[in-house]
Amino acid sequence: MVLERLKQVASHVTGTLPPPHPLDPLSEAEIASAVSIIRSEHKQELFFNAVTLWEPRKAEMLAWLATPETTPRPHRVADVVVIGKGSKVYDGVVDLDEKKVVSWELTEGVQPLITMEDLQIVESIVRMDEKVIEQCGLIGIPRENMHKVYCDPWTIGYDERFGSNIRLQQALMYYRPHPDDSQYTYPLDFCPIFNADTQEIIHIDVPPIRRPLNLAPPNNYHAAAVEAEGGFRTDIKPIHITQPEGVSFSVEGRTLKWQNWSVHIGFNYREGLVLNNLTFFDRDEGRERDVMWRLSLAEMVVPYGNPEHPHQRKHAFDLGEYGGGYMTNSLSLGCDCKGAIHYLDAAFVNRAGAPTTIKNAICIHEEDAGILFKHTDFRDDSCTITRARKLIMSHIFTAANYEYCVYWILHQDGTIQLEIKLTGILNTYAMLPGEDTHGWGTQVYPGVNAHNHQHLFCMRIDPAVDGHSNSVFEVDAAQGPGEVGSAENKYGNAFYAKKRLLETQQGGVCDYDGDVSRTWEMANTSRLNPYSGKPASYKLVSREVPKLLPKEGGLVWKRAGFARHAVHVTKYDDSHLHPAGRHVPQTSGDPSQGLPAWISAAPCTSIVDTDVVLWHTFGITHFPSPEDFPVMPAEPMTLLLRPRNFFRRNPCLDVPPSFSSAPSAPKKNQFVGGKTVGESTLAFGGTSACSKC
Amino acid sequence: MVLERLKQVASHVTGTLPPPHPLDPLSEAEIASAVSIIRSEHKQELFFNAVTLWEPRKAEMLAWLATPETTPRPHRVADVVVIGKGSKVYDGVVDLDEKKVVSWELTEGVQPLITMEDLQIVESIVRMDEKVIEQCGLIGIPRENMHKVYCDPWTIGYDERFGSNIRLQQALMYYRPHPDDSQYTYPLDFCPIFNADTQEIIHIDVPPIRRPLNLAPPNNYHAAAVEAEGGFRTDIKPIHITQPEGVSFSVEGRTLKWQNWSVHIGFNYREGLVLNNLTFFDRDEGRERDVMWRLSLAEMVVPYGNPEHPHQRKHAFDLGEYGGGYMTNSLSLGCDCKGAIHYLDAAFVNRAGAPTTIKNAICIHEEDAGILFKHTDFRDDSCTITRARKLIMSHIFTAANYEYCVYWILHQDGTIQLEIKLTGILNTYAMLPGEDTHGWGTQVYPGVNAHNHQHLFCMRIDPAVDGHSNSVFEVDAAQGPGEVGSAENKYGNAFYAKKRLLETQQGGVCDYDGDVSRTWEMANTSRLNPYSGKPASYKLVSREVPKLLPKEGGLVWKRAGFARHAVHVTKYDDSHLHPAGRHVPQTSGDPSQGLPAWISAAPCTSIVDTDVVLWHTFGITHFPSPEDFPVMPAEPMTLLLRPRNFFRRNPCLDVPPSFSSAPSAPKKNQFVGGKTVGESTLAFGGTSACSKC
Incomplete structure (x- = not known):
């Protein structure tokens, strides 16, 4: 392994390997190099908590992307957290190109995450x-x-x-x-x-x-236990999902291209998957268009609802206190994902300073996604039906008892979806026979009390909707003015999309309102759609948005400031990555770190037509029941980022249909995508007698 | 065809075919028989609007199901709507076993749906x-x-x-x-x-x-148009989904069995798919348990938001005014559904009284559904991972410009899901260049104004949660009492599920509240879970629940009474099938038909521990944008019915895992479900180096 790593470094130096993309996670060799540079300057005993990519500053990165030939390539830099003797915490930055420690600070009164x-x-x-x-x-x-x-x-x-x-x-x-x-x-x-x-x-x-x-x-629930109770059911017939001609995506380094999408796939110990520089090739405009600069799950908190001491301490920040990357599973073929899979590994540092790798940390694969669009003209039966495909980038992390399965999904119509499945095992506490749970939990098995809890995720959305100067609108479905019977609204049916521009960081704090189907549009107000005249936008459609249940002024409310509201919008700042703070364990919340601190420090900062970040808190409230035990069937949750007034028309009309006929040739079947059709069969034999085929 | 039908009738009479299940839709032969019986009694010119199954009265049906040997089999009966000369409307009921018209009424001032x-x-x-x-x-x-x-x-x-x-x-x-x-x-x-x-x-x-x-x-968007503009993309490689050993479900008549589920699949001209008598075999209790008696989409309304005359008239009740069954598509293999498919046809009457059939009206198939559950123990890396399967019963109907794709999905964990995808084409209206849409619509293409609209569906849920005596609770996530710092809630983290029993029909009218993650539990209060002590329930989890935007007292509000609230609960009545009334076209809403009429007629009727029906209105509000045109990428919407305190434990532990290892044999891989695993491959060749395999 050491030899292999040295070879890799050598081939990098001699130019036989292309240099990493500036947003690539640090390789094992780079981690080793960072550790070695630190060790040469700091001789005391050090335990390594994190060595991760210090992402290039955005301005520098955008300049290089614009003119890579003439702009200096951003240096490879490591962001380092080290614990020394006596619980001393050091935050360091190491320039790997210059091979030097560029900053090194003893940070008092904080605790880095637990590995x-x-x-x-x-x-x-x-x-x-x-x-x-x-x-x-x-x-x-x-x-x-x-x-x-x-x-x-x-x-x-x-x-x-x-x-x-x-x-x-x-x-x-x-x-x-x-x-x-x-x-x-x-x-x-x-x-x-x-x-x-x-x-x-x-x-x-x-x-x-x-x-x-x-x-x-x-x-x-393990196999031997089920076997002992009568065994597994034998009536599930296999479903095979194959791609005999290969997959439809390509990967160069960590840049993936699929359909009109391009995305760089990052990963770090904390957020897990990071998607960077998402662009979409717009055939009508003949150009690659920026969509999102960076997407990640930036933080989460899982408050439990039992007020009896010491259960108030159960409110894990699974990303900030443990690391979604560190806890990530090594995935296995056909189990976690089915089909034709491309895996990426994840490299980390261990406590001793040696690089380690989780094999198959990220799964990339395609799935059939049902109907993309369909229409039949009722008068002539002409019909077009096109099936959808989706591209899924996923990882799964195990936070003690629970597992979080995180799926970032790209759709052909320009939609980005985040789906999270919760599974694993309930956190449980002891209870006496007949003990009153006082409503704070449920007896899911004799003697087992599973407490109420919430899973609140904070998604960090750094939009680049047709460029980096964006604004955010809160959009509500609203009744039109005028009472029933009035000239302007005689039948009472007027309704419209009521939009409110969020103007300052303080004013960019929003709650959810399901009643008005509230959404948020990240818009480029200087790019008006040629047809609608409305700004090119991506709309956040998220419907699982519970209120933070721990009370204002209480422990969780103070520590998890990001979770107080559904949406915060801030002006972009390179250092604002962690909405509950850089070091989360043992923060008191006095004062609250992360989002509340940034906003209260600059409440009047404009968030109009500038580089903004939208922080979205969503999740579920879970009142356990016995069917969640001893292992929980996956509970899904999802949200969408959808293009609105971004394209001139449906951007996936060029996806080959499974079937398309036009009125002038109603009897001529045009099986444009016919080769995918032939694979389906009738369940019990015989032939299909559809009126069209 | 006629000969074949006669043979069918003959073989039925001579006993060579089993008699239809009492809930089976009328066959072509039965439709022909009903028409012939009516014609023999009513000699005038008649146009047939509907001849459909008059479902057996529930009491009669349950009695027969309980003791089919000793209880008379419910008669086959036709529910008939006929239009005579001068727009006269007749509602008739024909007993097919007794071969007689048992009721025949001239119904004044109504208009049956449009075929x-x-x-x-x-x-x-x-x-x-x-x-x-x-x-x-x-x-x-x-x-x-x-x-x-x-x-x-x-x-x-x-x-x-x-x-x-x-x-x-x-x-x-x-x-x-x-x-x-x-x-x-x-x-x-x-x-x-x-x-x-x-x-x-x-x-x-x-x-x-x-x-x-x-x-x-x-x-x-048809094939020739795309070809003329540069053609279809060629980079989508086929995905084959095959079941070489056949499907995992069986169908006897129209009763489907899959995993622990049993369901009768009905279909009528109006609601389309109807699921009856859903039961789940509970291995822990060793018995088949009732879950739902009847599920359907019972009505919908699509109000448009432009108040200018005559656009207020655009508020189609697609089920009650046109019929989701009548408009249903004949589905084609590999286009609408992929995999191993079982189709069912749908028989209707035509205007002249002849039976007609839509081939392949209903698609039944299985899909892989990702991870069912997974857990890894972090200390010993023992892991169980089980993949999920789902069973989908679907149909698609075309309502003029729009298509509605309706998917009823059964899950192995006892969850029932309804998913609807909206696709097809926006309803459009003319606009002048530069015309102000006043916010009531969007120019989606030069000269094309697509008006704002809502799609509001009414799902009729007739629960049978462990029997037919059920109650409904509204359940909100609520903060516990006691301020921060108080003895009872020192850290402010107390929260619980606040339940409110709905007691009367009037009191069973509920609005949605996303802030408190509101759900509704259909419960059997006499069946307490042995562990939790809580009633066996099915919980309605629905998050796309917009408010009806047309104003109170206005035209749509009056005609679509069901859409005023998210939930209505009524005591079961055999005649209460249509929440906007039996005949919907040209109803004025003065007074409102259906739900508001039933409830105001008996506001104090108890809905506690009795046979109840829950009517749920959900949907989306659509503000069009150019990417929805000229054909709209499918917009999905979903809701769940989930077992809560119904089972003693996770009811799908007997699904074979893809991988399972126990701590005592951590190195011994137990590929219990191994044969399904082998089919997956690496996208770009090579071997998978997962740490577990």
Whole structure:
């Protein structure tokens, strides 16, 4: 591996490999190089928390993209977070081209995110801790069974008793009667606090009422358990999805081209997938048009609704506190994605400073997407029917008990879709037989209380709608003026799209209103559609937009400022990437970091006809029920970014139809896309007697 | 054909064919029989508007289902609408087993829906009408080009100048320079009114400002037009979807069994697909459990938002005024649906009383549905991943310019999904160059004004959640009591599901509230989940729920009473099938028919622990833009019915996983569902290096 990496570096130096795209994630070699440069300047013991691409400043990047021949190529730069002895946190920037550390700061009073390595160590320490052993004993677990005790270590969130200066984790405790039993059926009632610096348990939160170890039989879902209960059903016949002529997309480096789309696919330890420089070739205008500069899931928070201490601490920021990239799954063919798949790997740094790679971190594939458009003329039966294809870029990350499956989808009609599926296992807590959950949770299995919770995601949308000077309009469906019977609205049927320009950062804070089908349009007001006269826009259509339920002024409200509103719009700033702050664990929310801080620092900054970022919070509120346990059927959630007044007409008319006939030749079937049609069959044999074919 | 039909009847009589299921749509033979029985009793000239199954009364049907051996089989009965001379309307009921007309009523002051045959005739009459020719001349169409004039005849909706006694249509006028040009690019500015009884034009609505014929070049989407503009793209490689071992469902008559589901698939001229008697085999309880008694789209309305006369008349009730079944497409293999398809035909009566059949009216097929559930344990990398399958029953209907693609989807986890895709062509109206649309529409192409509109669907949900005695709860996500800092809610994070029992028909009228993620639970309060203690429920999760925009007291508000609220709940009544009334065309809304009438007639009727029906209005508000033209990329919309506290646990644990490993054998891969995995490939060759495989 080391040899291979050295070869790679060498071939880069000798020019046998093309240089990376400036937005490519750091390679293993680049990570190794960054670590080595830091080590040569800073000789003390350092634990590496993150070494990731410090993305080129946008102005520099756009200049280079415009004239790559004459503009200097943006340097490859690493953004580094390092933890030194005594929980000292250093934020560094390393220029890999110049091979030097360009900034290095000791950052006081913050805690960087918790890595998988940070998590892994806690369980073994918990098992050996005498106070934990004592607590286990009190609820019925003898010392000799401590190897059956498990924990999911979480960041502590924020606990005012311990503050922000000591790096802490809370250990949510479980038990496995057998190594193959799901521990979430056996939650324990106490919660140790772990000091990551000293690697010891410094406190245990013990509830006033004790709940002995659950004695219910295991509730498992792995193969052996199902086999033991009668086995798997045998009536699901295989569905094969094949592309005998290959896929319809091409990939050069990390730039993907598919249909009229072009997109650069990035990935980092925190946001996971990052889509950059999305453009669409507009055949009517004969040019490549900018659509979005950068799309990502930038943050999320999962507040739980049980007010009993210490459950208020359960409100994980899965991206900012753990990293959607770090937790990402290595995907497997035919399991996570079906069809003809292209994978990309993801390289990270480990605690010791060595590069590591998650193979198959990103899945790219196409799917048939049903009908793209269809119309039959009723008078002559002439018909055109065109099937749709979609391109999916996905990754899946496991945040302790839960999994998040993230699908970024491009459509032929210019629509961008984000779909998220929630699956995995409910976070559970112990309950006594007959105990009143007070409505804060549901008994999903005897002795298992699954608390109410929300999943609130913050999508960072950096639009480039026909260029980087954009404005945002809030658009509501509104009744027209004039009462029923009036001259202007005699029958009362007048309605229109009421648009409100968002003018300043302070004024760019919006709530959702489903009643008026509220959407937001990111518009280029200097590019008017030649037909409609309206600005070229992309519209955010998002319908799963619950209110943040934790109350104003409370812990979650303070820490997760981004989640207070459905939409915030800010003027672009290279440093504004993390809506809950750069370092999230153990922030108190006094003052709130990220979005509230940026906006309150410059409330009157104009967001009109300038480079803007739209931050959208969406998600679901989950009241668990027994069918979500012991593993949860995937719950889907989706949103769309749709072109409006952007194109002169339907931009996918050039997709070959499956069938098209015109009135002047009604009997002549034009199977333009016929070769895809022939593959379908009748379920039970025989021939299809459609009137058209 | 006649011979074949006679044979069928004969074999039925001689017992060589099994008798139809009582909920099966009438066969061609039964339709012929009903017509013949009526003709033998009523000798006058009759035009048949509808001959459809008069569904067995629910009590009778349930009794027979419970003990089919001892209970008399419900008779086959036809529900008949006939138009006699002088626009007389007869509603009849014919018992096919007893071969007699059991009721026959002359219904005054109503107009039954408009059939395709009713529509077809108008265009030829319009072309020959001297006053229409005169109007065409005024806007630039010479008499010799009248063969290039087209019209989409709509029901008149309601026009107070003409009332309800004469059967009328309004002709929305268009022009085709060439027979293959899309007429929606050339809307004409006037609107003739057609008397269906006398078959003549009785009036023409002419706008105060005239708009000459559009002179813009054609804007077409058929194959020849695209070929002429540079042709179709050639970079879409085929995707083959095959089921070499056959499909996973079975069909006996019209009863489909798939996974744990059983459902009877009905179809009628009005609602199109009707799903009956949906049950789910609960392996944990070892019994077949009732889920839903009957699901359908019962009505819809499409109000347009331009208040200028006579556009208020554009508010089509596509189901009640035209019939989703009558307008249904004959589907073709590989075009409308891909994979291994089972089709069902649909039989109707024509105007002359002869049975007719739309071949392949209903498509039934399976699709891979991505991940069903997945979890990886982060500490040992044990993983289970199971892929989902879904079963789709669909039909597509063409309502003049628009198409509605209706997908009823069953999921393995007990979820029922309704997905609707809107495609086809915008309704258009003429506009002058530079004319101000006043916000009521958008110029989508030079000279083409597409008006704002809503698509509001009414889904009729007749639940049978573990039996027929059900109640409905409105469920809101709510903050817990206690201010931040209080003992009961110190950190402000308390939240819960606030449930409100709907008690009476009047009290069962609910609006949507996206802010609180409002859902509705159809519950059986006598079947408490053994773990959660909560009633077995199915939850309606629907997020596309716009407000009816036409104003209270106005024409649409009065006629489309069902659309005033997101949810109405009524006590079950065999006769309550049509939420805007049995005969919808030319209803004035004074008083409102259907739901408002039923509820105001019995406001205090209890809807608690009884047989109830939930009527749900959902849809979208559409502000057109040029990318929707000349044919609209499909716009999707969806809602879910999800089991909550219905099962004891995830009901699809017995679906074979694609991959499953347990901690005690972490290196042993258990490819339980391996044969489906092998079909996937890497996009660009090579081998997959996933860490698990």
